[in-house]
Amino acid sequence: MSGEEAASLPLKYLDGYSATVQEQVRELMAQNRLGEYLQRRYAEAHEVRNDKALLQAALELKNRYLRSTPPLAKVMYDGRLQVLSHALGTHTVVSRVQGNRLKATREIRIATVFRDAPAEFLKMILVHELAHSKEREHNKAFYQLCIHMAPNYFQLEFDLRLYLTHLEVQHQGPTKTLTGPNR
Numbered sequence: 332m333s334g335e336e337a338a339s340l341p342l343k344y345l346d347g348y349s350a351t352v353q354e355q356v357r358e359l360m361a362q363n364r365l366g367e368y369l370q371r372r373y374a375e376a377h378e379v380r381n382d383k384a385l386l387q388a389a390l391e392l393k394n395r396y397l398r399s400t401p402p403l404a405k406v407m408y409d410g411r412l413q414v415l416s417h418a419l420g421t422h423t424v425v426s427r428v429q430g431n432r433l434k435a436t437r438e439i440r441i442a443t444v445f446r447d448a449p450a451e452f453l454k455m456i457l458v459h460e461l462a463h464s465k466e467r468e469h470n471k472a473f474y475q476l477c478i479h480m481a482p483n484y485f486q487l488e489f490d491l492r493l494y495l496t497h498l499e500v501q502h503q504g505p506t507k508t509l510t511g512p513n514r
Contacts, residue, residue: 373449404436412442422463455487
């Protein structure tokens with residue numbers, strides 16, 4: 332797919348942004364420079380390739396910033412989460428009856444797209460899902476907590492949207508990838 336064709340695609344991940352921002356992104360896409368831009372900013376890969384390593388990464392963040400929150404029972408990559416339906420990760424509380432007690436366990440599931448994403452994007456989605464252990468809604472307190480754990484949270488969120496746009500264009504035709512071990 333040419334840069335011109337890519338620039339004509341709808342920017343569904345950037346719907347909430349101004350026309351000026353969207354136009355700048357379209358220019359990068361038309362010049363085939365969106366991947367370059369992301370590669371320069373986020374060249375660092377991560378080694379979190381399996382569920383055990385993902386749990387460890389989540390626990391490190393939790394223990395550093397959210398010690399008083401309930402423990403996590405499970406953290407895993409989930410191939411069923413659909414990026415297109417805006418579910419990059421989920422934080423759920425599963426309640427089970429054990430005898431005469433109700434036991435709640437907390438689970439975080441992360442979309443498998445983050446297995447090969449730059450390290451900062453994985454950290455951002457973990458921060459986002461961990462913040463839900465204290466604040467269920469996306470309100471001011473939630474975003475303050477995200478910023479406490481990742482001071483550049485909003486920039487990471489925007490750049491993640493660029494990354495998802497880049498991946499979508501990439502799957503429409505052959506372009507350079509940001510994923511994989513040879514970044």
